[in-house]
Amino acid sequence: MKILAIESSCDETAAAVVEGRRVLSNVIDTQIREHQVYGGVVPEIASRRHTEHIAQVVEEAIKRAGVSYTALDAVAVTFAPGLIGALLVGVNFAKGLALSLNLPLIPVHHLRSPIAAYYIAHQELKPPFLCLMVSGGNTLLVEVQDYTKFRLVGRTRDDAAGECFDKTARAMGLPYPGGVHLDQIATLPDPKRYPLPKPAVEGEPYDFSFSGLKTAVVNRLHKAAQKGEEIDIPVLAATVRQTVCDVLISHTLKAAQDFSHKTIVLAGGVSANSELRARMEKACEQAGYRLFYPPLDLCGDNAAMVGAQAAFEYADGNHADISLNATATLAIDYR
Numbered sequence: 001m002k003i004l005a006i007e008s009s010c011d012e013t014a015a016a017v018v019e020g021r022r023v024l025s026n027v028i029d030t031q032i033r034e035h036q037v038y039g040g041v042v043p044e045i046a047s048r049r050h051t052e053h054i055a056q057v058v059e060e061a062i063k064r065a066g067v068s069y070t071a072l073d074a075v076a077v078t079f080a081p082g083l084i085g086a087l088l089v090g091v092n093f094a095k096g097l098a099l100s101l102n103l104p105l106i107p108v109h110h111l112r113s114p115i116a117a118y119y120i121a122h123q124e125l126k127p128p129f130l131c132l133m134v135s136g137g138n139t140l141l142v143e144v145q146d147y148t149k150f151r152l153v154g155r156t157r158d159d160a161a162g163e164c165f166d167k168t169a170r171a172m173g174l175p176y177p178g179g180v181h182l183d184q185i186a187t188l189p190d191p192k193r194y195p196l197p198k199p200a201v202e203g204e205p206y207d208f209s210f211s212g213l214k215t216a217v218v219n220r221l222h223k224a225a226q227k228g229e230e231i232d233i234p235v236l237a238a239t240v241r242q243t244v245c246d247v248l249i250s251h252t253l254k255a256a257q258d259f260s261h262k263t264i265v266l267a268g269g270v271s272a273n274s275e276l277r278a279r280m281e282k283a284c285e286q287a288g289y290r291l292f293y294p295p296l297d298l299c300g301d302n303a304a305m306v307g308a309q310a311a312f313e314y315a316d317g318n319h320a321d322i323s324l325n326a327t328a329t330l331a332i333d334y335r
Helices: 032-036 043-065 084-101 113-121 161-171 178-185 211-227 233-258 274-287 304-315
Strands: 002-007 012-019 022-030 074-080 105-109 129-134 139-146 149-155 263-267 290-292
Touching (some): 002 043, 002 304, 012 043, 022 043, 022 304, 032 043, 043 084, 074 304, 105 304, 113 129, 113 263, 113 304, 149 233, 161 178, 161 211, 161 233, 178 233, 211 233, 263 274, 274 290
Parallel strands (some): 074 105
């Protein structure tokens, strides 16, 4: 089954042609440079650029796949969650294309797609397993019970881990996207020199909270600036990274133990973080868990993983018609 998949939930316009777990093409047009000037994604600009580029991105995906539109079996699109204006561009384009080609339309949840990236990269991986979904907008612990069945175990109550990285990096004067640059410049952490809190949610051992950590870093930087003190940015960056990873790893291992999972998956953009990968790998090895994480080119938003998940959604009867609408917020276990 050849599926044309479209992704436009944030600042990447992407399209791919996927056949089962095989990627025939995967095209991504990123807006990073355009948003750098503002230090973050500007929703209105993002949606305008999607509108300008989506047709050519889809055309390029078809061309690279070496297929014609008539060879397609379905059209898939990310419909939730994300920036509403950005999502609407992809959803409306996909609806028009599916209608014109008389093809089934498959709605795909944005947070299910990064999990499906593993079905592309690791053909042997099958549910059930425990997934730590960690990105700029989301931090979740999810039991993947089947390809389209999920149970939410833990979630962030405020800032996501990636958001904490990005905002503390911005406060340190690092360029956008901050989390990547924070990871690159981080040296050796020094918690005694820069003590930071490890926020927890009382009574909810699997939930996350990173707002307090972010605020502590920002306050530390402001106080230093007011007093004329010099901050060792690479050391502070490493201390922030270490603290976030401490929380992510401890919560994940506790959930794996409590819910009897032996397979753990890292998903989302922050799964590219070098310390998180290395330390989670070591921790899982010591605990006897099997760990999977995706290749770097499948960590960020892309349409190949949308297409991979779409095949399972279609088989489970998750189809849409012309009334499909974009949704800014929607739980991963919505159906």
